[in-house]
Amino acid sequence: MKKRSVRLFAALATATALAAPAAWADLVVPNFSYRTGPYAANGAPYADGFNDYFTLLNERDGGIGGQKIVVPECETSYNTEKGVECYESLKGQNPVVIAPVSTGIAYQLIPKVSADKIPMYTPGFGRTSAQDGRVFEWVFNAPTNYWDGASIAIKYLLDEHGGDLNGKTIALLYHNSAFGKEPIRTLQELSKKHGFKLTEIPVDPGSSQEQKSQWLQIRREKPDHVILYGWGVMNPAAIQEAANVRYPMEQMIGIWWSGAEVDVTAAGAAANGYKAMAFHGAGQNYPIYDDLKAHVFDKGLASQGGPHIGTVLYSRGMHSAMVTAEAIRKAQELAGTDAVTAAQVRDGFEALDISEERLAELGLTDFSPAIKTSCEDHGGSGMARVQQWDASAKAWNPITDFYEPDNEVIDPLIRADSEAFAKENNITLRCN
Amino acid sequence: MEQLLYASEVVVNGLMTGVMYALVALGFVLIYKASGVFNYAQGVLALFAALTLIGIQQGQVPFAHLISAVTGMHLDSFGWTVPSLLAILLTALVMVGLAILIEALVLKHLVGQEPIILFMATIGLAYFLEGLGDLMWGASVKSLEVGLPQGLSETVETMTDSLFGYGFFIDRLDIWATIIAAVLVASLVAFSQYTKQGRAMRAVADDHQAALSVGISLRFIWVMVWSIAGFVALVAGIMWGTKSGVQFSLSLIALKALPVLMLGGFTSIPGAIVGGLIIGVGEKLFEFYIGPMVGGATENWFAYVLALLFLVFRPQGLFGERIIERV
Numbered sequence: 001m002k003k004r005s006v007r008l009f010a011a012l013a014t015a016t017a018l019a020a021p022a023a024w025a026d027l028v029v030p031n032f033s034y035r036t037g038p039y040a041a042n043g044a045p046y047a048d049g050f051n052d053y054f055t056l057l058n059e060r061d062g063g064i065g066g067q068k069i070v071v072p073e074c075e076t077s078y079n080t081e082k083g084v085e086c087y088e089s090l091k092g093q094n095p096v097v098i099a100p101v102s103t104g105i106a107y108q109l110i111p112k113v114s115a116d117k118i119p120m121y122t123p124g125f126g127r128t129s130a131q132d133g134r135v136f137e138w139v140f141n142a143p144t145n146y147w148d149g150a151s152i153a154i155k156y157l158l159d160e161h162g163g164d165l166n167g168k169t170i171a172l173l174y175h176n177s178a179f180g181k182e183p184i185r186t187l188q189e190l191s192k193k194h195g196f197k198l199t200e201i202p203v204d205p206g207s208s209q210e211q212k213s214q215w216l217q218i219r220r221e222k223p224d225h226v227i228l229y230g231w232g233v234m235n236p237a238a239i240q241e242a243a244n245v246r247y248p249m250e251q252m253i254g255i256w257w258s259g260a261e262v263d264v265t266a267a268g269a270a271a272n273g274y275k276a277m278a279f280h281g282a283g284q285n286y287p288i289y290d291d292l293k294a295h296v297f298d299k300g301l302a303s304q305g306g307p308h309i310g311t312v313l314y315s316r317g318m319h320s321a322m323v324t325a326e327a328i329r330k331a332q333e334l335a336g337t338d339a340v341t342a343a344q345v346r347d348g349f350e351a352l353d354i355s356e357e358r359l360a361e362l363g364l365t366d367f368s369p370a371i372k373t374s375c376e377d378h379g380g381s382g383m384a385r386v387q388q389w390d391a392s393a394k395a396w397n398p399i400t401d402f403y404e405p406d407n408e409v410i411d412p413l414i415r416a417d418s419e420a421f422a423k424e425n426n427i428t429l430r431c432n
Numbered sequence: 433m434e435q436l437l438y439a440s441e442v443v444v445n446g447l448m449t450g451v452m453y454a455l456v457a458l459g460f461v462l463i464y465k466a467s468g469v470f471n472y473a474q475g476v477l478a479l480f481a482a483l484t485l486i487g488i489q490q491g492q493v494p495f496a497h498l499i500s501a502v503t504g505m506h507l508d509s510f511g512w513t514v515p516s517l518l519a520i521l522l523t524a525l526v527m528v529g530l531a532i533l534i535e536a537l538v539l540k541h542l543v544g545q546e547p548i549i550l551f552m553a554t555i556g557l558a559y560f561l562e563g564l565g566d567l568m569w570g571a572s573v574k575s576l577e578v579g580l581p582q583g584l585s586e587t588v589e590t591m592t593d594s595l596f597g598y599g600f601f602i603d604r605l606d607i608w609a610t611i612i613a614a615v616l617v618a619s620l621v622a623f624s625q626y627t628k629q630g631r632a633m634r635a636v637a638d639d640h641q642a643a644l645s646v647g648i649s650l651r652f653i654w655v656m657v658w659s660i661a662g663f664v665a666l667v668a669g670i671m672w673g674t675k676s677g678v679q680f681s682l683s684l685i686a687l688k689a690l691p692v693l694m695l696g697g698f699t700s701i702p703g704a705i706v707g708g709l710i711i712g713v714g715e716k717l718f719e720f721y722i723g724p725m726v727g728g729a730t731e732n733w734f735a736y737v738l739a740l741l742f743l744v745f746r747p748q749g750l751f752g753e754r755i756i757e758r759v
Binding site for chain 2: 035036037039041208233237245265268308
């Protein structure tokens with residue numbers, strides 16, 4: 001009986017220890033990762049970059065403002081239901097921010113984080129109109145979003161065609177999901193403005209490895225350009241099919257979620273010349289890597305052993321962590337305390353000012369555009385540049401400077417969408 | 433006329449795609465035919481086989497990440513590469529080894545259980561193999577090159593252009609897939625009809641108890657069938673892996689095999705091929721004619737609609753065995 005009680009006590013103690021939230025003074029920043037499932041090849045590098053940046057801050061600086069950052073990881077498999085479960089299970093640990101790395105999950109969490117008063121950060125994904133801080137008090141998507149991406153692609157193509165797209169044809173090949181459908185409205189408006197013909201070609205996520213119908217259509221219609229909004233296996237399959245039907249790679253341009261190494265590797269040399277947008281750099285030629293090497297990699301602390309260091313998606317995870325860390329830092333400054341709450345971190349996100357000088361201080365010179373947010377603007381500058389894949393060097397090379405989006409078209413669309421959301425949900429506009 | 437030519441191109445490509453679906457469906461049929469088990473893990477077997485093939489080809493150290501985590505040693509590669517043909521043979525041996533393990537660790541303990549129990553066991557197996565594949569070879573996207581040509585066939589394009597004034601697109605990989613599938617089906621049919629082991633396999637499929645009573649080893653047959661299904665999975669993995677790289681999504685091609693099985697029947701090897709062709713052509717033509725009217729992306733669901741329509745009129749599938757139960 002005694003033995004049984006001891007065992008029971010030990011089991012209870014273990015369970016309590018496992019379920020216990022981080023020490024009250026720690027700042028909890030969960031990592032909604034997906035290292036398994038159909039999108040694992042994309043999710044793992046992102047999660048590693050996110051982890052490694054916070055490991056660097058903890059190891060080098062003792063955290064942020066002396067507060068250690070705890071990064072509990074929750075596996076979502078890029079599945080919306082699992083993502084919501086992750087949110088519910090992590091909520092008890094008092095996270096100061098939520099970053100779900102999935103548009104589907106982000107959409108589901110918008111009402112939840114608003115009710116629970118936890119800021120949600122969705123850089124380059126999620127609900128585009130969340131940029132409107134008057135309506136979406138708890139959501140931030142700086143530095144850019146899907147609609148910005150669509151307009152930057154068109155701006156780039158305008159430059160390629162001497163400022164005139166009149167009479168040109170552009171096909172949008174998109175993941176038939178909340179994410180893939182995001183740019184449609186923007187591109188429709190831009191087609192009216194610039195006179196190009198837009199063809200929308202969906203690819204079902206369930207059969208995105210087999211895109212013969214879509215590429216036979218592209219071969220028949222011969223659009224001048226193909227804009228790719230793909231994710232997961234859809235990207236390598238699209239690039240391979242483009243090579244198969246001999247569609248020129250230089251005439252394809254992907255959103256940033258279609259512009260990583262995992263997207264072009266399978267097609268090998270045939271992917272040479274493929275272009276994609278990017279809102280941050282990649283590779284290890286940034287001063288921050290000296291610190292990462294000294295404080296993280298050489299100590300054997302790299303996430304998962306560091307198989308993805310320097311890749312595009314690793315860099316994106318690192319960028320997300322960097323912006324989050326700066327928001328926490330700003331929150332500490334505004335609140336006058338280091339042990340900030342989620343609500344105070346929201347204030348930090350709303351007062352972000354990551355200038356080029358600050359980026360240089362962080363060892364990230366020319367890594368990404370500066371970010372400045374405000375009560376009204378949760379989306380930042382919206383800037384992105386175009387990079388091109390060099391298959392022989394196995395490297396993405398930036399080929400343009402950072403472009404500004406076409407705000408003349410996008411701003412009214414965002415306002416219309418966010419105000420409709422405010423009306424549906426009885427939200428009073430802020431920032432008056 | 434132009435529309436007709438486009439439709440013809442769609443039909444030809446649909447047939448080719450159907451062959452690719454059939455390659456996956458064949459593995460399901462083999463195991464179902466011999467043991468009455470619907471092997472949920474067939475798609476994962478294709479992924480596992482393709483990952484293993486690349487690992488062997490590139491001299492990758494299996495479980496490198498685990499070794500590194502436990503011992504601190506970074507051993508990513510043995511430093512050699514293995515020629516494709518030898519790597520395929522070695523992978524086939526790994527699949528035989530896997531079949532022996534599956535029989536010894538899972539199937540042996542479930543003899544005489546209801547088919548649903550065996551089906552549940554294969555679900556568990558699928559998830560286990562998914563994790564094992566990740567752990568052994570990593571989750572990143574890998575390029576598979578075994579020397580198969582890929583891309584537009586210029587011969588077909590030139591020929592059709594001179595005949596019809598429009599050059600058809602046919603992927604050379606699909607042509608190879610068709611040849612390989614034909615050889616595979618002929619070999620499997622010959623094996624099951626004309627060899628002692630093949631006849632034993634059919635006897636087990638007909639009646640386990642009767643087969644046991646005449647001295648056929650059920651365990652041997654199961655190992656043999658799972659080995660052959662593993663080899664078929666390897667072929668499917670090579671074809672699909674060459675097409676779009678090897679990563680987790682490769683296991684999802686099993687979903688494309690389901691309507692093929694519903695249509696062709698779970699017990700017929702030729703049925704898998706014919707079912708694949710009908711599904712391939714049907715979904716492509718529907719997408720070509722109806723897709724634009726309903727916003728596109730119809731293939732995924734239409735394949736199942738087509739299979740269900742066939743089921744209404746022939747529940748056992750086109751070539752499946754008709755089940756007659758007398759009360």
